[in-house]
Amino acid sequence: MLVTLLLVACAQQPSDDPRQAPDLSGEGLNGEHIDLAEHRGSVVIVAAWASWCTTCRAELPVLSDAQDRLGPDGLQVIGINLRDRAEVALTALEQDDIDLPSILDQDGTISVHWGVRGVPTTFLVDREGMVLEVTHGQVTEDWIEDVVAPAVRDD
Amino acid sequence: MVIVGCFAVAGLWASIAPVSTPSMQEQTRAVAQTLRCPTCIGEDVADSASPIAQAMRLVVAEQLAEGRSGDEVRAWFADRYGDDVLLDPPRRGAGWLLWLAPLALLGMAAATLTRRHVGNRRALAVIVPCAVVAALIAVWAFPTGHDHPPAVETVTDTSAIPVLVAAVAQSPGSAELRIALARNLETDEQLEEAADHYGAAVRLRPMDADLRYRHAFSLLRAGEQEVAENALEGALDVESEHAPSLLLLGTIRQYDGDQSGEELLRQFLEVAPDHRNAQEVRDWLEGRSVPVSPGGEQ
Numbered sequence: 001m002l003v004t005l006l007l008v009a010c011a012q013q014p015s016d017d018p019r020q021a022p023d024l025s026g027e028g029l030n031g032e033h034i035d036l037a038e039h040r041g042s043v044v045i046v047a048a049w050a051s052w053c054t055t056c057r058a059e060l061p062v063l064s065d066a067q068d069r070l071g072p073d074g075l076q077v078i079g080i081n082l083r084d085r086a087e088v089a090l091t092a093l094e095q096d097d098i099d100l101p102s103i104l105d106q107d108g109t110i111s112v113h114w115g116v117r118g119v120p121t122t123f124l125v126d127r128e129g130m131v132l133e134v135t136h137g138q139v140t141e142d143w144i145e146d147v148v149a150p151a152v153r154d155d
Numbered sequence: 156m157v158i159v160g161c162f163a164v165a166g167l168w169a170s171i172a173p174v175s176t177p178s179m180q181e182q183t184r185a186v187a188q189t190l191r192c193p194t195c196i197g198e199d200v201a202d203s204a205s206p207i208a209q210a211m212r213l214v215v216a217e218q219l220a221e222g223r224s225g226d227e228v229r230a231w232f233a234d235r236y237g238d239d240v241l242l243d244p245p246r247r248g249a250g251w252l253l254w255l256a257p258l259a260l261l262g263m264a265a266a267t268l269t270r271r272h273v274g275n276r277r278a279l280a281v282i283v284p285c286a287v288v289a290a291l292i293a294v295w296a297f298p299t300g301h302d303h304p305p306a307v308e309t310v311t312d313t314s315a316i317p318v319l320v321a322a323v324a325q326s327p328g329s330a331e332l333r334i335a336l337a338r339n340l341e342t343d344e345q346l347e348e349a350a351d352h353y354g355a356a357v358r359l360r361p362m363d364a365d366l367r368y369r370h371a372f373s374l375l376r377a378g379e380q381e382v383a384e385n386a387l388e389g390a391l392d393v394e395s396e397h398a399p400s401l402l403l404l405g406t407i408r409q410y411d412g413d414q415s416g417e418e419l420l421r422q423f424l425e426v427a428p429d430h431r432n433a434q435e436v437r438d439w440l441e442g443r444s445v446p447v448s449p450g451g452e453q
Contacts, residue, residue, distance in 0.1 A: 052395065083206045107210060107213055108206055108207060108210025111207065116207060
């Protein structure tokens with residue numbers, strides 16, 4: 001019944017060209033300081049997730065496995081924990097036996113700076129700090145093998 | 156259709172009201188209304204309850220406070236989310252539509268009333284209470300955990316109830332109308348009916364933690380404590396740090412001797428340390444006082 005004026009502009013998506021990753025630094029779930037800039041030179045997966053998100057929980061083992069397999073070649077996985085509580089998020093990681101350093105984003109503004117629409121959303125950042133790809137929804141082992149691994153090994 | 160006219164009146168009145176410097180909150184809302192919620196289809200960022208929309212509102216406020224213009228803020232969001240995050244006006248600008256739409260709706264409402272009540276002057280008298288309803292709805296706000304409840308909490312006109320009942324019957328899928336009716340029913344002490352309409356609104360807007368809290372509160376007032384607790388758990392499922400829900404559910408359980416109540420109240424103190432009830436809660440947890448029960452009895 002409310003007058004809602006939804007006049008849609010041309011639906012242009014963000015450019016697919018690589019772009020500089022936004023700043024990403026802050027307090028981690030264990031109180032540690034995490035800064036994406038400290039991982040310049042590594043390929044980084046930035047994964048926005050939340051303990052209350054079931055598909056996020058489902059992809060955590062995939063990300064953890066990628067870290068284990070490709071970490072020696074220069075892959076780092078960093079989480080953005082969206083609108084969650086640190087202790088709840090840590091419990092979720094412990095339940096799944098996952099080690100995922102994650103920056104607390106309790107008010108969601110970090111996620112907005114990254115253009116997150118919902119969770120899970122995953123960004124692939126190259127060694128120069130450029131965002132190569134954005135994936136909305138759960139990532140899979142195929143994605144790791146077909147997209148991430150080449151980015152790590154090509155460098 | 157009468158309520159359509161009411162909203163049109165409210166919109167037209169707002170657009171011809173004397174111009175004053177908008178507050179930062181008003182500026183934030185104005186910009187947020189021009190952004191599409193990336194998560195919830197069909198909603199703008201100003202009204203969406205999604206976590207991302209809530210965060211976007213914070214970013215809008217931050218950027219406006221830094222001195223950026225509305226256009227610069229919109230450009231910033233378009234850069235990150237694409238142009239489809241913008242709700243752009245047509246060629247003649249949104250201002251024209253804000254004028255045209257209410258006039259069009261008022262015309263439609265008037266035409267409908269005229270067709271249905273030819274020669275009946277009492278039909279026109281509906282417009283007067285409708286203006287009251289419209290004014291109330293225009294300043295509608297939910298309890299959001301802020302320290303000061305909105306003024307509309309104590310300003311309701313129960314003569315609007317029949318109008319709202321008719322409007323809900325016409326548009327049962329409108330959460331806004333359900334909420335407006337529920338509030339008026341609460342004021343009129345029709346507590347069970349109010350709770351029913353809040354419940355219907357929750358089914359229409361399941362991700363709104365404030366609304367779930369409001370539903371729970373009405374259930375509690377209606378004597379439905381167990382159902383109220385379930386409703387509060389639902390609010391916390393949606394928003395784990397929803398301070399009012401933590402406070403109310405924690406109070407209920409603590410009062411009932413349920414140990415989980417203390418944990419909830421400590422979480423409340425963690426997320427809202429400056430809340431107007433925070434010291435009372437601290438005193439209670441430390442054994443320095445016994446609070447009033449959630450039902451209002453001592």
